[in-house]
Structures are given as structure tokens and as C-alpha cells.
Amino acid sequence: MIELEVVYAGVDRQVLRVFSVPQGTSVRAALEASGIAAEFPELDLATCPVGIFGKVVADPDRQPVRAADRLEIYRPLLADPKEIRRLRAAKAAQARQPDQ
Template sequence: MADALLPVQVCYALPERQLCIDLQVALGSTIADAVALAMPDIDLTRHRVGIFARLKTPETTLRAHDRIEIYRPLVADPKDARRRRARKET
């Protein structure tokens, strides 16, 4: 069973579309391994990652049927944006 493969999916949402790539990775593979295979241009030092909407580290070991999500950096701080909207409403 040393060469067992796990089915996983790597997803990345852009403003205009969503990319989801299905992969088969080796048992013991990490999030970083799967992202490197699916989207080698993604820099994991700039993007956070998760599995099914739960933040994880790139070193997290994968399990069968994991959906790896790559999160884009925020354009604005959500707290500041809420404060600006609240000031406009008053």
C-alpha cells in the first residue's frame, strides 16, 4: 500500500471565476504538495489555506476527499470597512 493514492481537490477563487482541480496524491502528501502540483504559481507564503473552510498550515497531511481551499489576501480590513459603512449611515 506504499503507492496508495488519495483523491483530493484544490480550489482557488478569483474575482471572475473559481478554479477547482481534482488530483490523486500519494499517501502522506501535504497541502503544500497538492497546491504545488495543481497550481505551481501560488505562493503559500502569501496565501492562507484551509480544508473545508477550516484554516490549516501548508504542512497539514491530507486525507482522502479533502477539498483544499486557497484564500486570497484581503483587500481591506473587514473591521475598518464596517466602521466606514457605519459612519456613512449616520
Template structure:
């Protein structure tokens, strides 16, 4: 039997967030953990195949193999470039 590990999958929208803990076999990837967590049940518009991922705020590839205790974060696309927003505020 393969060794298991415990990881969390997190996703947030402006007004709500969800963190789901799962137990998985060693060798699971960030994208596989997100899929297995069932987080799309809570966020039906979430597309895991096109999502950006991170582990504890560090960007990672969807095929990154996880370690015990990792928190996979699913990132939403930015609606505005932060640098451009700062530039516009400074001009005002």
C-alpha cells in the same frame, strides 16, 4: 505501494476560479497538494510558499496531512479589514 487518496485544490480570484482534482499518496500535505496540482499555471501571480490554506473553509497549516476527499483551499490576502469596512459604512 502506498495507498492513494483523491483531493481537490481550489483557488479563486474575483472573476474566475479553478478546482483541480489530483490523486496522491497518503501523507501528502496541503502545500504539497497545491504544488502538485499545477494551479499556478492558471494563476501565475500565485505564490504557494506564502499562501494561507484551508480545508473545507477551516484554516489549516501548510503541513497539514490530507485525508481522502479533502478540498484544499488557497486563500488570497485580504485587501481591506472587514471590520474596518463595516465601521466606515456605518459612519456614512
């Protein structure tokens, strides 16, 4: 058995859970074994993006976990960061211009 962590930041709370799975378990199977989906019913572990230590896992059904991995479950962004920066820059530029 190997020990892992799974983390998920919901809208209103965050969870970090430590659990054990057999050696050779896939990332997706480890997430299901963690029981996190029961705590957050809005999670669809079959389709949500996941990562290990901040790096997205391309194929969580095939990639095995390793001892001490921190599995991260990602949720969709509420706003596009590039769009937010563009709007902030436009607002700052408009504020610098004298009134006409």
C-alpha cells in the same frame, strides 16, 4: 492514492480541480502537485495561507491530506471588513442627523 479537490478564486475567475496524490502527502506538497500555480502565476504556494473546508491550516508543510479533502487557497483581502462596517455605520449615523 487519494482523491482531493483544490479551489482558488482569483480576481477574474475561479478554479476547482480534482486530482490524486499518494497517502501521507502534506497539504503544501498536494497543492504543488495540483498544478494550480502554473495556472495562476501570481500565487506563491510557499507563503500563501491555505485551508481545508474553510479552516486555516497552521502548518501546511506538516499536515497530511485525507481522502476527499477540499484544499482552499486564500488570497489577501482587498479591504478590512471591520473598517468597511465602521465607515458604513458612520455614514448611516450622519444621514440620520438633521441638517444643521
